Amino acid sequence: MEKHILHNFSWGVETPYVAENEIFFRCPKDVVIQDGNIYIDAFSHVSFNTYYNIFPSKQYVKYTNIKDLNVGVVVKGKAKIEVYGIKQELAHSYEVNLLSHYFTNEVNLTIENWSKYDAVYCRLASCEDVVVLKKIFFYTKDEPTQDVKLGCCFCTYNRENYITKNVKKIHEGIVNSQINSLIFISNNGKKINIKNNDIIHLENSDNYGGAGGFTRAALMASEMGCTHIIFMDDDIELNFESVFRTYAFYSFIASKYKNIFLSGSMFSLDEKWLQYERNTIIDNYGMHHQGHCQDLRLYGEILQNATCGLVNGVAGWWFCAFSTQHLKDYGMPLPIFIRGDDIEFSRRCNAKILSLPGICVWHEPFYKKYSEIMEDYYLLRNVLIFSFSTPQNLIEFGMRFFRNKFIRNITTWNYVALKMNMMAVEDFISGRYEANPYENHQRIVNVYNSVKKKSSVEGFVYYENQYTHIRLRKKILLFLLNFILSPSEQGVSQKGFNRRPSDFIRKREVIVYDFHKQCGEKHFFERKHLIFYIMFFIKNYLYIFLQQSKFREQMLQFRKKTTTKEYWNTLLKRKVKI
Numbered sequence: 007m008e009k010h011i012l013h014n015f016s017w018g019v020e021t022p023y024v025a026e027n028e029i030f031f032r033c034p035k036d037v038v039i040q041d042g043n044i045y046i047d048a049f050s051h052v053s054f055n056t057y058y059n060i061f062p063s064k065q066y067v068k069y070t071n072i073k074d075l076n077v078g079v080v081v082k083g084k085a086k087i088e089v090y091g092i093k094q095e096l097a098h099s100y101e102v103n104l105l106s107h108y109f110t111n112e113v114n115l116t117i118e119n120w121s122k123y124d125a126v127y128c129r130l131a132s133c134e135d136v137v138v139l140k141k142i143f144f145y146t147k148d149e150p151t152q153d154v155k156l157g158c159c160f161c162t163y164n165r166e167n168y169i170t171k172n173v174k175k176i177h178e179g180i181v182n183s184q185i186n187s188l189i190f191i192s193n194n195g196k197k198i199n200i201k202n203n204d205i206i207h208l209e210n211s212d213n214y215g216g217a218g219g220f221t222r223a224a225l226m227a228s229e230m231g232c233t234h235i236i237f238m239d240d241d242i243e244l245n246f247e248s249v250f251r252t253y254a255f256y257s258f259i260a261s262k263y264k265n266i267f268l269s270g271s272m273f274s275l276d277e278k279w280l281q282y283e284r285n286t287i288i289d290n291y292g293m294h295h296q297g298h299c300q301d302l303r304l305y306g307e308i309l310q311n312a313t314c315g316l317v318n319g320v321a322g323w324w325f326c327a328f329s330t331q332h333l334k335d336y337g338m339p340l341p342i343f344i345r346g347d348d349i350e351f352s353r354r355c356n357a358k359i360l361s362l363p364g365i366c367v368w369h370e371p372f373y374k375k376y377s378e379i380m381e382d383y384y385l386l387r388n389v390l391i392f393s394f395s396t397p398q399n400l401i402e403f404g405m406r407f408f409r410n411k412f413i414r415n416i417t418t419w420n421y422v423a424l425k426m427n428m429m430a431v432e433d434f435i436s437g438r439y440e441a442n443p444y445e446n447h448q449r450i451v452n453v454y455n456s457v458k459k460k461s462s463v464e465g466f467v468y469y470e471n472q473y474t475h476i477r478l479r480k481k482i483l484l485f486l487l488n489f490i491l492s493p494s495e496q497g498v499s500q501k502g503f504n505r506r507p508s509d510f511i512r513k514r515e516v517i518v519y520d521f522h523k524q525c526g527e528k529h530f531f532e533r534k535h536l537i538f539y540i541m542f543f544i545k546n547y548l549y550i551f552l553q554q555s556k557f558r559e560q561m562l563q564f565r566k567k568t569t570t571k572e573y574w575n576t577l578l579k580r581k582v583k584i
Contacts (some may be wrong), residue, residue: 091123157227161219162240179246215343270325335570346388395561
């Protein structure tokens with residue numbers, strides 16, 4: 007019977023920036039990795055009860071048709087392979103040895119009773135001499151139940167170093183593994199040195215944002231007959247194994263679950279063991295990031311990620327896989343340029359989302375990419391569009407987000423962000439979100455450049471202030487005193503997500519420091535300016551709140567008109583092959 011590999015073990019050799027070995031393997035002392043092999047000292051061992059190499063048997067039993075599980079190992083020397091099953095109880099977990107076998111050079115073994123356990127992992131030990139571990143993998147002799155053709159979709163904008171590296175890696179992986187997969191690229195920026203061939207398909211485009219770029223790639227994939235697609239950011243590090251496991255999982259998925267989304271976890275490029283999130287749940291109280299800020303070197307966190315089930319939520323487009331049937335049933339993404347496009351699409355599809363250990367990417371920390379255009383124009387405008395158009399009743403979420411954005415920016419004197427907020431709200435009310443996304447983005451950039459501060463201050467030390475840890479109620483009262491009493495102190499704050507209201511209490515001048523660029527900008531308390539934005543916020547918040555039915559109807563009409571293939575092919579100026 008033919009072997010169908012489900013899960014190749016990896017030890018990070020494909021991602022040279024990943025130095026934290028404990029998300030790949032554990033060992034009692036340092037090992038040597040050379041030419042893609044692990045050299046294990048005599049009488050030592052390597053365990054794979056790690057995030058990247060643990061096998062999520064509970065998820066495979068529930069969501070696939072796999073009944074048979076085997077392990078294959080290729081080494082040089084004499085070794086001992088052990089397989090353990092992990093069972094999770096209410097307050098603890100325990101392990102049971104399922105298999106133990108001595109062998110030389112190569113072995114293939116059936117794992118009995120694997121389906122009774124929540125997760126399975128391997129441990130390889132050397133005997134008298136050094137053992138060279140060349141390959142280890144889980145496979146099945148069952149036949150695939152789905153005929154999968156996978157499209158790997160990228161949208162890129164002036165990130166040639168990242169995109170060329172990722173495309174090369176995935177191209178080589180497809181050729182070597184011989185999976186039925188193609189690569190589709192929408193290049194929204196300058197020309198890049200990537201050539202079209204039988205696997206790689208690239209189209210150049212004006213900058214229609216992530217929404218436009220991913221839609222172009224999805225249209226290309228649909229025209230080439232792909233049954234499933236993956237949306238992937240261009241500025242990521244990944245192992246091809248994430249793509250391979252996605253392909254394998256969908257090949258064996260049970261019919262009742264064939265439309266689920268696979269959401270790859272997002273890790274930090276700076277701290278490779280730190281998971282930002284695996285997926286997100288949204289309700290009227292906000293966004294709840296699953297697996298947020300978990301250290302996946304820790305056994306308990308690994309087990310949680312290996313046993314988590316489906317959620318009704320959001321799969322981020324840093325790595326999001328789904329069936330192209332969703333595009334037929336629910337339409338294409340909305341033309342909202344960037345930020346919130348993945349939220350809207352996931353919830354419109356009422357996505358059931360699963361995350362599997364080892365399907366992940368490494369992403370730049372968000373503080374390095376902070377921009378008022380993204381955070382305060384696009385995100386606010388698109389959350390309002392999403393919350394008024396989604397099939398779920400999430401209008402309260404949108405209004406809460408609107409309220410919190412304005413209050414935070416007012417209390418931190420962020421005049422640039424407030425200008426972006428004001429434009430977002432005005433465009434939402436006036437319907438300007440229907441304008442050409444490329445032209446609208448140019449307008450937003452021009453306004454942003456005209457209001458952004460140009461001056462900078464260098465050579466001072468950021469320090470904590472006395473109001474950082476006081477209660478929110480007192481912070482609000484102290485802020486209100488700024489309008490009654492004349493502020494008299496000078497202070498400092500941080501740029502971006504760490505710009506805290508407490509840094510601005512009873513201040514007349516605050517230097518906002520950018521740790522990334524090592525410089526700061528002076529901001530002043532401007533009473534008239536802040537009062538103007540407060541009045542704008544109150545007036546328009548009440549207007550949107552009282553006209554909810556009107557905006558709901560407008561958003562539904564906008565969604566109906568702009569999510570067809572015909573609309574997108576016209577907008578993107580594509581010549582459709584007949």
